[in-house]
Amino acid sequence: MTVGQWGIRVPARQGEEMRQALLREGALDASLRVIRDGVFLILPLTGPREGAEHYEFEAHPGREVLPRHELVGGIAIMQDNDPDGAEKILTSRPSLHTVVFAEGEVHGEYRTREFRVLAGEQTTRTVVTEHGHKFTVDLAGAYFSARLSTERQRLLEQVVDGETVLDMFAGVGPFAITLAARAGMVVASDLNPKAIELMLENLGTNRVKNVLPILADARRLGEILPWKFDRIIMNLPLAGTEFLPEAVRLCMPKGTIHFYSLVSAKGEHTARIRELGGTVLSEREVRSYSPGQWHAVYDIVVK
Structure with a gap:
């Protein structure tokens, strides 16, 4: 089974050092396998950071595979209306405060989207850290794409x-x-x-x-x-x-x-x-x- 998630590409010789640093930050997604790409490794992340892009990772055998989701700050956005899966995601990622289900696509003049909170705090507001900047976003109130x-x-x-x-x-x-x-x-x-x-x-x-x-x-x-x-x-x-x-x-x-x-x-x-x-x-x-x-x-x- 593959899971779409953020990942960061690093030279293989620096892979273990970077892996340990990400573990200490709580930023490494340990449920997913590292990808080897020639002389580079692609390490799975729990969210966006400088230099990160989206990749398809394989889940580790024997470890619980989390439902497919996307992370935006402290919110996980699920593709399915799965309250049980939402609880699993919330408990597996200490950095999260809310898990939501996207009930539709971006629409209208204001470019808004409807969400249903499945687990955690009843909010669609969070803070995203990106390349040294902090952006307060409201997923249901205004458009933002991590x-x-x-x-x-x-x-x-x-x-x-x-x-x-x-x-x-x-x-x-x-x-x-x-x-x-x-x-x-x-x-x-x-x-x-x-x-x-x-x-x-x-x-x-x-x-x-x-x-x-x-x-x-x-x-x-x-x-x-x-x-x-x-x-x-x-x-x-x-x-x-x-x-x-x-x-x-x-x-x-x-x-x-x-x-x-x-x-x-x-x-x-x-x-x-x-x-x-x-x-x-x-x-x-x-x-x-x-x-x-x-x-x-x-x-x-x-x-």
Whole structure:
């Protein structure tokens, strides 16, 4: 049986040292087998951390296999409505305070999702630690994806010191706060009041001063904002295509747009991007979503 879980790739010669360090932190998932990949090992983790990605691990024989779940801070999200399994997960991971079942997909203008608490505290609020930042999230109140941790670091490496950045669908602020380390200014917009409330909390927690939160419909940003931007983030996978014209209008010539979308074919949006005056620098899969569909990111330069 395989289990999807966070893992970290390390050189095999450092594997035992890293394994022991993770054990001391309570961050190693001892119920899963280590993966050997050539001269590297992939160690299973109990949650996201710097450098971690999602892998499929085999369970240790003789050890109880936990139901499939995803960890977001102190909350485990189950794929099945299994109260008994939820109790097993809760007792097996001391870092958890709640286990929930996702009753539906992300939907609506506010990008929210319904959850049922199966075990632990009656809350969907938790704190996620990511690359030195702490993000307070409310899974039922505002959009947040721990799986985009690596993607946020990839974009940070591309930001030139002093850039102006626009995050059109900022959620609780993880992209905005991450990129603020190099950007001169980040405008972080969202339509969801709860997302802005949590973003303000996260800006204070992380002592970030150069992010401007805006409660606004992304369709109206061109009417509100007096600037054009060097870099624009568009993380609205289900409906981002309709906002591409606005993003192009708001982007500086030779500026960059990072456009995230659910696709079922490579190059699905290339023709539309060219029509609007953009050139696709790269298209890559961020993660799988469902059979025949994946979460892709287009890195676009505007002519």
